Amino acid sequence: MPDCLFCEIVAGRVPSVIVGETEATLSFMDINPVNPGHVLTVPKRHSTDMWEMDAEAFAELAAAAHEVARRVRRVLRPEGVNMFMANGAAAGQTVFHAHVHTIPRWPGDGWIDPSWVAAPGDPDEIAAIGERLRAPR
């Protein structure tokens, strides 16, 4: 896709520090790391977000990110790892080529955590939404 930063990185036209590659994915260091060792894993084929990926493409992305997280743990020895994906601007997505963040974590590393305030929900609403989301058996 023209004008897509991560497509340019996949094509090698924009430099990046690559840490892993599979047939379908590329993993490279984030240039604005939340913590040292922050890695992004992207599908090589342009997809704006996970909604544009089928289950197979998403599974390949997840497997590659899983391998990155294993390596981050082995090499950097963090005490935890956060993995996340922003899908849509409302979710914080700023680069519109699907990507999974792998972020090593240490106590007191400064990342406000958790970033939401957990409070008990309305049990009726939880049950009703669960009913709407439940997969048919």
Ligand code: 5GP
């Ligand atoms: P998002 O906010 O869309 O979930 O994450 C986009 C990520 O891409 C950010 O963490 C940002 O630091 C990273 N990023 C933006 N531009 C570049 C770039 O040119 N190279 C690399 N390696 N990462 C980038």
Ligand code: ZN
């Ligand atoms: Zn792209």
